[in-house]
Structure formats: structure tokens, C-alpha cells
Amino acid sequence: MAGKKNYKVTALIPAAGMGKRMGKDRQKQFLMFGDMPVLAHTLKVFEEVDEVTEIIVIAPKGEEGFCLDKIIEKYRIHKVTKVIAGGKERQDSVYNGLKLLSDDTDFVIVHDGVRPFVSSDVIKQGIEFAKSFDGVVAGIPAKDTVKRVSDDMFVEATMNRAHLWLIQTPQTFKYKIINEAYNKAYINDYYGTDDSSLVERLGYKIKVIMDSYENIKITTPEDMLFAEMIYKNRFGKLTMYRGKG
Numbered sequence: 001m002a003g004k005k006n007y008k009v010t011a012l013i014p015a016a017g018m019g020k021r022m023g024k025d026r027q028k029q030f031l032m033f034g035d036m037p038v039l040a041h042t043l044k045v046f047e048e049v050d051e052v053t054e055i056i057v058i059a060p061k062g063e064e065g066f067c068l069d070k071i072i073e074k075y076r077i078h079k080v081t082k083v084i085a086g087g088k089e090r091q092d093s094v095y096n097g098l099k100l101l102s103d104d105t106d107f108v109i110v111h112d113g114v115r116p117f118v119s120s121d122v123i124k125q126g127i128e129f130a131k132s133f134d135g136v137v138a139g140i141p142a143k144d145t146v147k148r149v150s151d152d153m154f155v156e157a158t159m160n161r162a163h164l165w166l167i168q169t170p171q172t173f174k175y176k177i178i179n180e181a182y183n184k185a186y187i188n189d190y191y192g193t194d195d196s197s198l199v200e201r202l203g204y205k206i207k208v209i210m211d212s213y214e215n216i217k218i219t220t221p222e223d224m225l226f227a228e229m230i231y232k233n234r235f236g237k238l239t240m241y242r243g244k245g
Helices: 038-047 064-073 090-098 120-130 175-187 195-200 221-235
Strands: 009-014 054-059 080-085 107-110 135-141 147-149 155-158 165-174 206-210
Touching: 009 038, 009 090, 038 054, 038 064, 038 120, 054 064, 054 090, 064 080, 080 090, 090 175, 090 195, 107 120, 107 175, 120 135, 120 165, 120 206, 135 195, 165 175, 165 195, 175 195, 195 206
Parallel strands: 009 054, 009 107, 054 080, 135 206
Antiparallel strands: 107 165, 135 165, 147 155
């Protein structure tokens, strides 16, 4: 890949979660804040990054049409080439997307659809570092003390916080590496906690880059309130989220 100028970079955006912890009648990725659904905010960032060639959205099964009509077409997300159904778990959803990619793909970015405050600079940095490393993940240093706790809720050990990071998305990989990692994970019936963990288990080295504490994953109603605060701070206006999308 050395010396290549035009890379094919595909962003896989898993947005197939059912959002049970949100307690709403609409999935969290379709909830509104700042006059757009959460997912639209996320996709807009990738749309505007020149290095991203195409976007594949992985939607809840049965919601592909809604996602296409009410998100992608309505908000003019032109780089989306496919909207596909997700699987039972997030890993299954990402795998559904990976299986559609062609061999001329150079890099794959995986980013949660419910992280709308992802930075374009972090996306670009991940792509650039992926040219030299096996994989790149965005993360933030742990602020709190972390303890390992037994099943009966007693402290077993206090971890060294200096070496603990909270890993987020985007996560960026050479296509051949992430494809190999996913294929072998399914051969071995292995489910990891994130995409990087599937790559790590094969012995590849993962580079960590500094992200922002604002790159939150919207999971609960409290997260939506926090999202409103971030949005107001960035754009100077506040539009309270509406649960029905």
C-alpha cells in the first residue's frame, strides 16, 4: 500500500440496537435532538470527511426503509451506498457489513451510530495511522479509580489507572486484517467486547489515539440530556429531544 494515493475507505456504521435502556417507543438512533435524529448527526460527520469513500449503515431489521427514507435521503447523506439489516449482536451486525465489501477496500472504519459527536479530525487521524499500524482505536484515559471485583462483590485488586483507557469508536483497520479477524472469530465461535478485541486475539498490535470525552455513546435518557448540553455548547442553541423521533 506504500505510495498509494487514492485509498478506498469504507465506514461501517452499526445502528441496529433496539435501545431497551432508553425506555422509548423509538430506537435511540432515531431519536431527535438539534433538529436531526442521532444517526443523522453521526452520518453527517462521515459525509464531510473527504477521505471516507463510502458509508454502509446497519439498521435494525425491518427498519431499513425508514432509515433510508427518513435519515439518509431526507438529510442528503450521499456517501451511503447500502442500508442493511443488523444481526442479533453488534458483532453480527458489523460482520453483515464486512461480508459486502470488495477486495479493493483498503481500510474499514467501524463507528457506533449513536456516537454523534465524533470528530472529523479523529476519523482522519485513524485513517492516517492505519496506514502504518494494524489497527487504530480512539479512546480516553480513565478518570476514576478502577477496581477488579469478585462475584460476591469484594474488591480483589485496584488497577493502575495510569495505564487504563476507555476505548470508544471510531476504530480503523486495514481491510484484510479486520476481515481475517472476523472470519476467524466466527470459526472459533468467539465474541469480543469490541472490534479491536477480535484483531488483538490474532496478535496484531493496536494503536490508541486520544479522543474527546464528548464522544459519548447515547444509551440512556441521561445520555440524551448530556447530548443536548454538548450540542448547545457547540452550536449555541438547544432543542430538547423528542422520544418519538
